Amino acid sequence: MIFATPGKDATTVTRFAEDFQAHHGDPATVTDVTMDMSPAFIKGVTTHFPEAAITFDKFHVMKLLGDAVDQVRREERKVRPELAGTRYLWLKNPQDLKVSAADRLVDLRQAHLKTGRAYAIKETLKALWDQPPEAAEAFPRHWYFWATHSRLDPIRQAAKTIKAHWAGVLRYTHSHRTNAVLEGINSLVQAAKARARGYRNIHHFITVIYLVAGKLSLPRLTLESG
Numbered sequence: 698m699i700f701a702t703p704g705k706d707a708t709t710v711t712r713f714a715e716d717f718q719a720h721h722g723d724p725a726t727v728t729d730v731t732m733d734m735s736p737a738f739i740k741g742v743t744t745h746f747p748e749a750a751i752t753f754d755k756f757h758v759m760k761l762l763g764d765a766v767d768q769v770r771r772e773e774r775k776v777r778p779e780l781a782g783t784r785y786l787w788l789k790n791p792q793d794l795k796v797s798a799a800d801r802l803v804d805l806r807q808a809h810l811k812t813g814r815a816y817a818i819k820e821t822l823k824a825l826w827d828q829p830p831e832a833a834e835a836f837p838r839h840w841y842f843w844a845t846h847s848r849l850d851p852i853r854q855a856a857k858t859i860k861a862h863w864a865g866v867l868r869y870t871h872s873h874r875t876n877a878v879l880e881g882i883n884s885l886v887q888a889a890k891a892r893a894r895g896y897r898n899i900h901h902f903i904t905v906i907y908l909v910a911g912k913l914s915l916p917r918l919t920l921e922s923g
Contacts, residue, residue: 698882698906698907698910698911698912699911700712700713700716700717701903701906701907702903703899703903705735705737706737707737707738707740707741707744708741709737709738709741710737710738710740710741710742710744710745710746711741711744711745713745714741714745714746724745724746724747724748725747725748726748727746727748727749728748728749728750729749729750729751729752729872729874730742730746730749730750730751730752731751731752731753731754731872731874731875731876731879732751732752732753732754732876733753733754733757733876734753734757734758734761734858734862734865739751750868750872751864751865751868752865752868752869752872752874752875753862753865753866753868753869754875754876755826755866755869755875756875756876756877756880757876758822758859758866759819759822759823761855761858761859762818762819762822762852762855762859763787763788763819764851764855765815765819765849765851765852765854765855766787766788766812766815766816766819766851766852767784767787767788768851769811769812769815769849769851769852770783770784770787770812770815773810773811773812777808777810777812779805779808780805780810780812783801783805786798786801786802786805787802787812787815787816791820811849814847814849815847815849815851815852818840818843818844818847818849818852818856819852821840821843822840822859824836825837825840825866825867826869826870828870829870830870830871833867833870834867837860837863837866837867840856841856841859841860844856845857882910885909885910886906886909886910888909889905889906889909890902893905
């Protein structure tokens with residue numbers, strides 16, 4: 698962790714760029730940035746780090762589709778009661794399900810549900826990140842046609858959002874970068890927040906973030922008595 702600041706708009710990137718330069722960093726030397734598909738962050742990066750190629754974090758892309766699947770499920774549940782209590786069956790990775798849950802998912806996928814079609818579209822996109830760069834360009838076109846002709850509006854809207862960010866999504870096949878390190882840092886931050894049961898203000902919280910995640914070289918103190 699080298700910088701923390703409040704906010705989620707483009708000015709947060711502006712503040713980072715200013716701090717980066719104040720510590721003798723050159724924005725032109727930043728070649729890669731990984732992020733979610735926030736328009737504010739995209740604007741901030743393209744303005745202040747013009748040489749950086751953006752990779753959209755694959756976990757955020759899949760979350761967008763997962764939310765779309767859940768919207769389909771909630772709507773379909775009104776007429777298909779067997780979908781009650783199945784939310785996490787459709788959202789978890791199949792390999793993370795217990796045997797009983799995996800068996801139930803198989804049964805539901807054979808029941809000709811709209812949710813099952815939405816789930817298949819979501820799971821198929823996962824293969825994109827295993828494609829070699831030379832094959833990755835063609836993969837999205839076929840997937841996008843399937844998603845936008847699915848007659849499932851949440852899936853159609855999610856697919857259009859992803860298509861609008863294709864370049865950054867496909868960038869992963871070259872950069873192989875994700876936000877995994879950031880998520881690991883965030884777990885340390887959230888643990889510190891939980892231990893303290895909150896902080897009086899954001900400035901105190903940011904100070905603690907630097908302490909737990911900044912790898913600071915702090916001087917050792919020696920207590921003397923006499």
